[in-house]
Amino acid sequence: MDIGSLQRIGWDNKVLKNYNTVDLPLEFCMLQEKASAAFTAWRRESARLGEELADVMLYVTHIAQMAGLDMDHEVKAKVDKNASNPA
Structure with a gap:
């Protein structure tokens, strides 16, 4: 699945479940x-680390959507920028 x-x-899913779609600070x-x-899952060597990181990724995309950003485009642009920077 791509980021977009x-x-x-x-x-x-947020809209369907009537979750927050307007309060960006929240x-x-x-x-x-x-x-x-x-971080807590990592520190405790929990098998839940992957699930928690997936939540982080989802919340980043939610914030991007609220801000009118296309994260697929933003991540690709950042990867390209990083690749062109000297080490």
């Missing part, structure tokens, strides 16, 4: 909570 598809599917707080959960 992930962004659309995740957003459609979404950033939720992202911080999910990142903290991922």
